Amino acid sequence: MIPVNVGVVGCGKISDAYLQASATFPVLNITACADLALAAAQALGSSYDLEVLSVDALLQRPEIEVVLNLTIPVAHAEVNLAALAAGKHAYCEKPFGLDTAEGRGVLAAAEEAGLRVGCAPDTFLGGSHQTVRGLIDDGAIGRLVAGTAFMMGSGHESWHPSPDFYYQPGGGPMFDMGPYYISALVNALGAVKSVAAIGSRAYEVRTIGSEPRAGETIAVEVDTHLAGTLEFHSGALVTLVMSFDVIAHGHSHIEIYGTEGTLIEPSPNGFGGAISIAKRGDPPAATPDQRWRDLPLSHGHAGALRSIGLADMCAAIRLGRDHRCSGELGFHVLEIMAAFDRSSRERQRVEIESHPQRPAPLLASLVEGELDPSDAAS
Numbered sequence: 489m490i491p492v493n494v495g496v497v498g499c500g501k502i503s504d505a506y507l508q509a510s511a512t513f514p515v516l517n518i519t520a521c522a523d524l525a526l527a528a529a530q531a532l533g534s535s536y537d538l539e540v541l542s543v544d545a546l547l548q549r550p551e552i553e554v555v556l557n558l559t560i561p562v563a564h565a566e567v568n569l570a571a572l573a574a575g576k577h578a579y580c581e582k583p584f585g586l587d588t589a590e591g592r593g594v595l596a597a598a599e600e601a602g603l604r605v606g607c608a609p610d611t612f613l614g615g616s617h618q619t620v621r622g623l624i625d626d627g628a629i630g631r632l633v634a635g636t637a638f639m640m641g642s643g644h645e646s647w648h649p650s651p652d653f654y655y656q657p658g659g660g661p662m663f664d665m666g667p668y669y670i671s672a673l674v675n676a677l678g679a680v681k682s683v684a685a686i687g688s689r690a691y692e693v694r695t696i697g698s699e700p701r702a703g704e705t706i707a708v709e710v711d712t713h714l715a716g717t718l719e720f721h722s723g724a725l726v727t728l729v730m731s732f733d734v735i736a737h738g739h740s741h742i743e744i745y746g747t748e749g750t751l752i753e754p755s756p757n758g759f760g761g762a763i764s765i766a767k768r769g770d771p772p773a774a775t776p777d778q779r780w781r782d783l784p785l786s787h788g789h790a791g792a793l794r795s796i797g798l799a800d801m802c803a804a805i806r807l808g809r810d811h812r813c814s815g816e817l818g819f820h821v822l823e824i825m826a827a828f829d830r831s832s833r834e835r836q837r838v839e840i841e842s843h844p845q846r847p848a849p850l851l852a853s854l855v856e857g858e859l860d861p862s863d864a865a866s
C-alpha cells in the first residue's frame with residue numbers, strides 16, 4: 489500500500505505519543521509539522537526529522553494528503569475546516585468540537601468537499617476493546633441489557649501546570665474523558681437513542697496545587713460531577729458517571745450486563761488491560777470475587793498505539809472503504825456529551841438525533857501495524 493503523507497498541526501504534549509506510535513503503521517508517512525508556537529514545531533520537527541512549516545505553508549503543500557489536527561479543543565473545528573478548504577482530509581483529537589453546531593459545520597464541509605474527517609479517540613481499536621466487541625458479537629453474554637461506566641477522580645489541579653481549561657466550557661470531566669468511555673460503549677453496544685442526566689459541582693473554586701501557580705484559585709464554570717443513563721437503540725441502558733469530585737472509588741471502568749453473563753472491560757483510556765467474565769451457570773464460587781474469570785485477548789494492538797485511528801483512516805483512503813474513527817462517530821459522541829449538560833439544565837430526557845453505524849470490528853488475525861487483511865492491502 490502506498491503510504492499517505494501526513495502533516496501535523498499542533499505540536500504539544502500529545503504529539504509525541506502520535507509520532508512514536510506512527511512508526512508501527514507502514515501506511516503513515518508523517519513528513520511535516522506546524523504550530524502557532526514556532527518553538528513547539530521546531531522541537532517536534534527536530535525529534536522526528538519533520539519539515540517545520542507555518543500552518544498556512546503546510547496547508548498549501550500539495551504532497552500532504554491528511555492533516556493531523558492535535559491542537560487544543562477550541563481550535564479543532566477551525567483547523568479541520570482550514571484543512572478541508574485546502575483540499576486535505578482531516579483527523580483531529582477529541583472532542584470533535586466545543587458544541588454540536590461546530591461539529592455539524594465540519595461534517596457538512598467534509599461532505600461538500602468529498603473529503604474524509606476522522607476523530608480520536610482510537611483506543612476502542614485496542615486489543616482489549618476489540619476482544620470485548622468480539623465476545624459481544626459472538627453472543628458470549630447473550631442479549632445486552634444494561635451496563636455501568638465510571639470515570640471518577642479529584643481533578644487535575646494537583647498536578648497540571650495550567651489546569652484552568654478543565655473548569656471552563658469545553659472542559660469538565662465529560663468533555664475531557666467522556667469521548668473515551670462513550671466511544672468504547674458505542675463500539676460495544678451501538679448507537680445511543682437518548683440521555684437522561686443530572687450534574688452538580690462540589691466546589692465553586694479550585695486551588696492549584698502544582699507549580700508554578702500553586703495556591704492560585706480557579707473559578708469552576710462547569711459541572712464537575714455528571715451522572716446519567718444512556719438509552720441505546722438496542723434497548724440496553726448504561727449508567728455513566730464522570731466526576732472530578734471524588735477522592736477514591738471501587739467501581740470497574742466499564743461493566744456490560746447481558747442475559748447470559750457480565751463482562752468487565754478495562755479503562756477505555758488505554759488499548760489493553762484485563763477482561764473478566766462471569767456467566768449464568770458458572771460453578772458456584774467460594775467468594776464473590778472468585779466468580780470472575782480473566783479472558784485472554786483475541787486481538788493484538790494492545791500497546792500504546794495512539795495513531796491507529798489515523799492509520800485506519802489512511803488505509804481506508806487507499807482501499808476506498810469506511811474508516812472507523814469517523815467524523816460521524818465523533819459527532820455522535822459530542823452530541824451525547826452535550827445532551828448530558830442539556831438534560832441536567834432542562835431537567836428532562838434528551839433525544840439523540842445522530843445514529844452512526846457501529847465501526848466495523850478489526851479482524852483478530854491482523855499482524856501488528858496492519859488494519860486490513862494482507863490480500864486487501866497488497
Ligand SMILES: NC(=O)c1ccc[n+]([C@@H]2O[C@H](COP(=O)([O-])OP(=O)(O)OC[C@H]3O[C@@H](n4cnc5c(N)ncnc54)[C@H](O)[C@@H]3O)[C@@H](O)[C@H]2O)c1
Pocket residue numbers: 497498499500501502503522523524525528543558559560561563567581582583
Ligand atoms: N495531553 C494529553 O495527555 C492528551 C491525551 C489525549 C488527548 N489529548 C488531546 O489532544 C489535544 C492536544 O492536547 P495537548 O495536551 O497536546 O495540548 P497542548 O496545549 O500541549 O498542545 C496544543 C498545541 O496546539 C497549538 N495550537 C493551538 N491552537 C492552534 C492553531 N489554531 N493552529 C496551530 N497550532 C495551534 C498550541 O500552540 C500547542 O503547541 C487536546 O484536544 C487534548 O484533549 C491530550
